[in-house]
Amino acid sequence: MTDELDLLREANPVSADTGPWRDRPLNARAELLLRQLPSRDRGRRTVRRVIWSLEAAAAATVLALALTVSGTPSSAVAASRPLPLVAHASRADVSLAEIDRRARTAAEESPGKSERGSHLQSWALSMKSGEDPVTLPRESLTRWNADGSGFTLEVATDPRHPGRAVIEDGPRPRTVHEGEVLSEERYPPGINSANQDYFEDPPAGAAALRDYLAVWSPGADRDPAELISAIESFITVWTPGPRQRADIATLLSRIEGLRPAGKVTDRLGREGQAFRFTPRASGLRYLIVLDPADGTVLDVEETITRDDPEYRLKAGDVISYKAWIY
Template structure:
């Protein structure tokens, strides 16, 4: 019961400034806050790392052990601690203002629509005091059909080939390279992602999108770090169309403290424009955008100070997500 009460208090569907409690219907924002409770990540505000379920962690550990025993004694461990992306300043750098302009132009030429579903690779340091992480990159593909049916496939990728996609999109999606399937789900017609965060279609316009993101990530409309966190989470649920990409680029361009970092070749071999943001104690973000249409390619967070308890040093990668589509 304690957990449920904590969730209700955090959601705060009827805030203190709405007057004395009385029997009345909740407003639209309150309804959304209550509906998002089942899918809320309870540890998001205190621990900014993904802690895998026991089943997923066990599968990753088994895969790492198998790879180690099979003749690559250090590759699994090395791949479990990826090196940070490197940005290079050059005359070819594209400013964020120019990226927003290009994104807007691309949206006007071909508006398109955002699609529910996503395809991404991600990794996060498993924080356990006094022990090295045994965490492997994972790849996830979620697709939804017109009748509301859908599927999700999640695979622990082969650390001997970091960055190589292991899932092929298609009806149905399938694994195409070495990896351990962590989970595979099929959803009946009518579900249409109703149990996910960001289950409602995102609105048009940067301001409206910021308010939409704040429903699932409190303070995303006021705190730059929370806004970045919200954008990253949103992109694991939706694949933005051109207009939505332009809106996201516009939101990023308004972030105080976001600075150009230079050209970046990401883990999937894509060329992008990097921007750095330091807004959380001990953490720094690198956001990589496609300079032509503004799409978010990567979001990486690194440590800015040593944490001996967790055997990490300043500059080590805390987490990253590479958005494939």
């Protein structure tokens, strides 16, 4: 036990100045440090993707079972492993500074408000040494009312038809096409106990939003990777209004090392402008796709930057992605 504690202390995934963590998942930086712990047996570093939560792990089991019972081989789960998005650079590319300017103009013309709730498709990779990867494609819809009531609906998407929406939003949301309902929760009026993070309305102004994000994701005010992770988390709880979209565009434009990648067609068939960011010594790379018209975050994709034969990973393989539906 002493050796394991020494390894954890050396990695220091949650430092003394990061504030209370309570009962919620580690942020991307902490997860990454844990994944990079050296193994006593192998004596080298490996990169291992961990399913985001216990609920997600359970959902993966449900999905695999559903596919098997319905007559679809369980290998279809592994077969749905996506290829990375491909960006094409051209003279028509829109710079991040220009996107930021457009987002500011849009916010001035129609300020609007952020709305609590989100709609997105996501995918994550979990691995075990020497085994084929397991995928978890899913779509989730969360909506909240002014009185505090709301609902969450999570559906396993059909891996044979990636990118096709399986939830139809509306006054009475329902599942469409192929999809296995993983969870459905409804909450009565009152204090929202389902989403403890980001429970206060987001502020206006890039600096104020950065500080707001840092409350829930310590380090977001000083670490670019933490900031990107915090933005991801924030827009899974809130659908940003024009002002917050502009503030997010401003924060991204200030990240040193966030480079233009070119135009891209995302997994939902939308045209966007992509930007890459590779944190130092992380082994991961982010691809952030924005709507060039108003700075809306469309996608965030993570890929690995080096081979890892033990987990059957090659440089450029997708580790996870999120695609927001607006």
